[in-house]
Amino acid sequence: MATDYDIVILGAGPAGLTAGIYAARAHRSVLILDTASVGGQTVLTDQVANYPGVATTSGRALSQTMAAQARAFGCTIVPFARVSDVAVTGAEKSVAYRGGERARARAVIVATGGTPRRLGVEGEERFVGRGISFCATCDGEFFTDRPIAVVGGGNSALEEAVSLSRFASRITIVHEFDHFQAEPWIVAEARGNPKIEFLLSQRVLGFAGDGSLAALRSAHRETGEVTETPVEGCFVFIGYVPNSSMLEGQLKLSERGEVVTDGALATSEPGVFAAGDVRQTRVRQITTAVADGTVAALSALDYLNEEGL
Numbered sequence: 001m002a003t004d005y006d007i008v009i010l011g012a013g014p015a016g017l018t019a020g021i022y023a024a025r026a027h028r029s030v031l032i033l034d035t036a037s038v039g040g041q042t043v044l045t046d047q048v049a050n051y052p053g054v055a056t057t058s059g060r061a062l063s064q065t066m067a068a069q070a071r072a073f074g075c076t077i078v079p080f081a082r083v084s085d086v087a088v089t090g091a092e093k094s095v096a097y098r099g100g101e102r103a104r105a106r107a108v109i110v111a112t113g114g115t116p117r118r119l120g121v122e123g124e125e126r127f128v129g130r131g132i133s134f135c136a137t138c139d140g141e142f143f144t145d146r147p148i149a150v151v152g153g154g155n156s157a158l159e160e161a162v163s164l165s166r167f168a169s170r171i172t173i174v175h176e177f178d179h180f181q182a183e184p185w186i187v188a189e190a191r192g193n194p195k196i197e198f199l200l201s202q203r204v205l206g207f208a209g210d211g212s213l214a215a216l217r218s219a220h221r222e223t224g225e226v227t228e229t230p231v232e233g234c235f236v237f238i239g240y241v242p243n244s245s246m247l248e249g250q251l252k253l254s255e256r257g258e259v260v261t262d263g264a265l266a267t268s269e270p271g272v273f274a275a276g277d278v279r280q281t282r283v284r285q286i287t288t289a290v291a292d293g294t295v296a297a298l299s300a301l302d303y304l305n306e307e308g309l
């Protein structure tokens with residue numbers, strides 16, 4: 001049986017939870033659905049040191065506080081409720097979740113985030129948040145004066161390697177080809193950086209260490225020669241996958257599958273807004289997700305008021 005809500009929010013990461021806080025505080029009925037529990041990508045990090053007002057915390061603790069705040073204002077949060085189907089074109093909007101249940105909404109906020117592309121090699125999952133990172137802005141400082149690797153050969157990998165050279169003692173860029181898929185200026189900058197060295201034509205085999213990361217193992221793609229590079233950190237920049245597959249055909253998506261929004265975070269469909277990492281944006285941080293959640297909720301509230309809903 002369908003249930004009616006003023007606003008249904010897809011995703012209980014920092015963007016979705018913030019949108020929920022603002023929408024419920026305005027006395028609107030709010031349902032937040034999430035595939036997993038609460039917190040999104042923040043639960044992958046043991047230490048968040050760049051959230052203003054909170055000197056240092058774990059991602060899990062920060063998101064549990066956000067979720068408690070959202071519930072206190074009246075949000076209904078349903079964990080382990082993956083949204084599999086979305087019908088948001090037109091005035092009647094609904095989403096299907098948990099394999100059959102359906103919620104009807106007057107407005108929808110998409111805050112399903114994304115996933116940094118993984119290498120899928122031995123040891124990777126064990127060291128995520130404990131040496132392996134996908135975010136230089138978030139974690140670079142933790143590797144001050146330590147040897148690290150950067151995996152990837154595009155603009156992001158090279159730009160982040162150069163920026164990480166402010167912290168790390170040595171950076172080994174590990175890339176699968178003998179050339180880069182990056183703009184010439186950043187390739188030149190990386191090549192001219194005395195802290196950066198290159199390990200090219202490599203297939204990453206895995207990560208090793210006792211408790212904390214100690215080495216990255218890779219093999220030359222042609223000769224098969226195996227190299228073990230001692231590193232205390234490894235930043236993986238091999239792409240980013242937005243969680244937007246259920247939106248195909250419903251909302252305008254970029255070539256990379258990001259939801260396209262305007263300045264008010266409205267999507268191509270009236271009454272549907274998007275916030276945080278799932279949308280087309282350059283910076284993906286907890287602070288930007290939280291800011292987006294605020295804007296998307298206020299825009300959704302304006303829409304409901306203007307439409308008399």
Ligand SMILES: Cc1cc2nc3c(=O)[nH]c(=O)nc-3n(C[C@H](O)[C@H](O)[C@H](O)COP(=O)(O)OP(=O)(O)OC[C@H]3O[C@@H](n4cnc5c(N)ncnc54)[C@H](O)[C@@H]3O)c2cc1C
Binds near residue numbers: 033083243246
């Ligand atoms: C390892 C790691 C460390 C990081 N460290 C920091 C840091 O220190 N500081 C910082 O500012 N940023 C950090 N970031 C980035 C930060 O976590 C993200 O920018 C932020 O979490 C994005 O918030 P979001 O709400 O947009 O998306 P997410 O956090 O990705 O949340 C999206 C939620 O939507 C859910 N979802 C997805 N698909 C569906 C679906 N079909 N139906 C229902 N629910 C769905 C997901 O389960 C998830 O809970 C880190 C990221 C990673 C991966």
